[in-house]
Amino acid sequence: MRSTMMNDQLSITDVLEHGQRWNAQREVITKTADGWRTASFAAVAENAARLANALQSLGIDGDQRVGTFMWNNQEHLEAYLAVPAMGAVLHTANMRLTPEQVAYTINAADDRVMIVDASLAELFVKVLPLLTSVHTIIVNGSVEATVFADADITVLDYHTLVDAASPQRVWTIGDERNAASICFTTGTTGNPKGVAYSHRSIVLQCLGTSTIDTLGIGNRDRMLVLVPMFHATAWCYPYTGFWSGADIVLLDEFLSPAAIIDAIQTFGITFANGVPTVWNDVLRILRAEPHHNLSSLQRVVIGGAAATTALFDGFDEVGVRIVQGWGMTETSPLVTVGRDSRGVDATTAASQRLSQGRVLAGVRIRVVDPDSGDPLPDDGRSVGELELRGPWIAGGYLGDEGSDKFHDGWLRTGDVGTIDDQGFVRLTDRAKDIIKSGGEWISSVDLENVLVAHPSIRDVTVIGVPDARWDERPCAIVVFEDGRDVDVEELRVWLVGRVARFWVPENWITTTALPRTSVGKIDKKDLRSRHAAGEFEMHRSTSKLPSEA
Template sequence: MSEHSRTSKGIHRYTYEEIGERTRRLADALEGLGVTKGDRVATFAWNHHRHLEAYFAIPGMGAVLHTINIRLAEEHISYIVNHAADKVILVDAELLPLLENVKETLHTVEAFIVFGDGEDVPETSLSNVYAYEKLLAKSNPKYEFVKDLDENANAGICYTSATTGNPKGVMYSHRGIILHSMALGLADSAALSEKDTILPVVPMFHVNAWGLPFAAVWFGSTQVMPGPQFTPGILAKLIEDYQVTLSAGVPTIWLGLLKELESGSYVTESLRAVLCGGSAAPAAMIKAFESKYNIPFLHAYGMTETSPLVSVSTLKSYHENIEEDKKLAIRATQGLVIPGLEVKVTGSDGELERNGEDIGELMIKGSWIASEYYKDERTKDAFRDGWLHTGDVATMDEEGYIKLVDRTKDLVKSGGEWISSVDLENAIMDHEGVFEAAVIAVPHPEW
């Protein structure tokens, strides 16, 4: 039950008991800067131990954690800081220039706290800047977290990029985070437990690192944070050195790691699985991990609006004896819905048959699914009749496996049914029919 964090000075190691004390110190420091219940406090940082402390200090004092994607365009950084009305921003020292570039447009921020190893504030053109470690050193280690919080109160907010227009804010309640964390411990999802050592490669500014930091602390899993500017070689060495059992990231991360494993010599026997989401993973890559390196590959699906876990592609008990190519085909789907959620695929006439062939829009509802965008009129397009309309086009088979086919923005409608733009092009080339088509454009909510 510990945490290992890669920093500029090497690997920082400490226990959850120490994390608890520092988390309380941070909450006390934020209160001293005027942060109160309901205020938004932003983070602008990589994956490391100080960021983890903010994950618990901010919601613990009744404020709202706002993780800002450091890769957003400057105008979008300004927009979401002002839209969320962030009162304080905690920022990595090396990322200060990105905020300095937009400082004149940040209208609600009253203070900046700089994550770093020292107690001196780095040179910056920002005003009201504090050194993180210096603040913590003089703060109360026995600060008491708020005890009368409504479980439906907001604990966090993330912004998802839109196809057009400004990013959209998605609020997460304390209740939703708890239920989502519990779901990550289910045997047929990520199966987190105290025995695990977790390496969250997915950024902590991206849908709360898929909820892994919250769940790992709750279950007592050891966490290994990769820090800034990591490489596939660094990830492979962290897996080997700290006996990582579960890691999570997007397909490009696993492609890079796969190439590193093929070119180097690393011990990865500790890995019981890698969790992959964000976009479809190539079947060949899944096969390489499972066949060549004996690392189970968990293909998952979710969105910012879904906290994000919706489904994981696991095999059922009677799949163990089927042919390997059929197993791989199952692994390459988006999988089975996690208990606690409802999903359906709908067409123009309602819910479609679960036959693995009929395609329509995937719709989701459940206890950790958002019900609106924060102060955004686009809510009415995505949230209707209690369901999240994902904009993802999918099929569902009789076993319940979801398979994404395309985005609705890449499809056309013919006779009330969805047709892939690729299939349409082929049909036109083959002179197989004439289509009266209208392109359907739906914002793409990224995971």
């Protein structure tokens, strides 16, 4: 027996039209060099229609790809809406990759038109000679005529093009399984791999993140979107905000801790997001300048790397709740959220908040033995690789690359950890980063989380280095707070009683900054390579550790 329900297709068109009609007066606010500019959702939707008509005049009349090379701003949001709703496919190119990597992704996506922010034009010029499919560049903002003078390609001005186009548009509603946008992974091995999100997967992710048990985004919110819009549809926040009626605040090229605080205070931001690095920098300013008022800010969702106890505690002190989420490019991206359960004691609540979170309804998750692939129990103790499947989980990559990332219909995340009987996930490491010393596993993530709580340490990471006796031992790479420099022996002693004794590193490196990937994660591959090449001065101590108190 079949149901009597309608079979309407899920589509970005629904997001656009609902936001235009029912959230017309909500605002998109973008930072500029000398202030802020504001546009209503109705005006953004009208510009999206104009952009779609302009793109059609440039030959985009099917599922061709349109790329962006842009910051978080109003025009990028217009492309987010226009391109998928017209039946084309949006590719958000990552400006933080090398020119060769950017060109690889544009060519692999087969982009025909690129929309480029003026402030990024000189950077994009380095990519141009490597492109094989792009025939037109649309520049958002003013650039010197000389910038593209040597480019054998059509260059148009965004606002001139959009303003001249008709605001009338009959939007496309196609098969919900069709691609809506493309994002490439930012892994540290090989070329980036393309993930094509469907209309269905994006809409379901928006619904999933709007529930009270996840992020509870709704029309009472003013959201500050710090996650780059080139990365995993900015965790779907632009779409969720436009659909639900949450005002959207964007910082364009002016992302800084001071700008974040200014936006929160000026616009009464209720919801924000980003990687831990950004919010650690914000916390430092708040401690140095305690007069700032963040009372409107109800929740900050942290992702991209594990948040530390120190970050949670620091924001608790100023009345802001940190919520940890976990996901990846291949998962649209959110699959778990760290909200504590009803009726648990304070210790359990703190543990649940510090976990990667509880699995979202709609996602299937399991932990498997990394050698045999056999499922392990959800007991909070059995450690293995996490695997996922569901309606917003990738089942493959563009060009059928990376087949080893998929196992028996499941996505292999490469993350190692546990799942408890309530669905809370706790990561212990990336599969490629876990350290095996003398046959025993050492979690670099757990060791990092303990070390970063030391008052003199600003940033830290741990990598495995070869050891003649134990095969591999941990090496801590530390960035100290300004004006502080702690002896290695003191740090080793400080770790006693906080971690297992065999976890305490003998090997230490101090540096002024840690290298990061394009999405803010510490680049351990780079650190391992530099260590192997002898670029670091390593301090080694094998002195006897004191007994625990």
